[in-house]
Amino acid sequence: MSLPRRLLCVITDEHSDPVELARMALEGGAGMVQLRKKSASGRELFHWALRIQELCREREALFIVNDRVDIALAMTADGVHLGQQDMPASAARKLLGPDAIIGVSVSCATEAVKAAEEGANYIGVGHIFPTFSKNKPSEPLGTAAIRPIRNAAQLPVIAIGGIYHDNAAEVIRAGASGIAIISAVSESDDPADATRDLVKKIRQA
């Protein structure tokens, strides 16, 4: 399946209720929700995923699960997002079949080409800007890195890392098909409104 253009993907964070966050992000018009909570048990993820899946279907938004291919399979979710430390995309593709969305996090062209060879549908490229969401000892890539990585892999790019309403348009103009957001939504006083604002910014970019 191909990815919609100018997609806003909201990723759940470590300390919010993921179902509530998803509900607000969808209310704000997010086109994709990614369930990600590294500290959660399989059982927690399973029950959250059931509910987020339902919310996404009501809004005709895509729902993907970080890392856990089994949780995605159990929901018939739209797909998974895999980090470099997760199961290889080729193994996930075998389990999920040809129609699933499989995204892979990359930070350079080499990883991007490998993701494409292993059957990814998109690459998550980052971090673009400085970020405090995760421990990121490396330098930010900057928006100029987006186009060469995208061209190397021949896959749509979802850019991630330090993207807020004031720089979201710049990321799209630099060649990203979409943006993935954690803190700009989850840390906002009004996550639905923060999402709405970001959706508008990337549509107008």
Add this chain to the structure above:
Amino acid sequence: MSLPRRLLCVITDEHSDPVELARMALEGGAGMVQLRKKSASGRELFHWALRIQELCREREALFIVNDRVDIALAMTADGVHLGQQDMPASAARKLLGPDAIIGVSVSCATEAVKAAEEGANYIGVGHIFPTFSKNKPSEPLGTAAIRPIRNAAQLPVIAIGGIYHDNAAEVIRAGASGIAIISAVSESDDPADATRDLVKKIRQA
């Protein structure tokens, strides 16, 4: 699939190389290996599982994966072991099909009956004796708990927790079909020999 009787299941621990530990356990005659390492990434588990699966097949031993149904699916492993915080057994059964082995950790008859209803093939009952393998704030169940829990669930019991060569036979006589071992093998100076000794003890019980 039904579980062999007098089964010794060796579970990998947090700090050994799981492939080396599996190799030694199989050399010592373990009938089942469970790959379990909570701190590992999906990618690490995937690569270890590929190698342990191969070793188990050479020895005609069973191979199951803790928690990660996706890793088990990717290997066509014999099954999974699920804790109370993992994906429900019913969801795992749907993903793995009717022939897979699904074990569920329980510590009382209520959990055991639920595991049976959800499609488990065996229950892991523990901890039987005091243990330092994991943080166990609760009191050990003792061997007298095995038979009532087994009878409630009508499933074979693999007993776990504080089982060593000097009490393994007692556990089998108390009604367990098998025992699961972590530290009695992994902490031994000679894991193959420790396994061999335990296999002998439960055969002679």
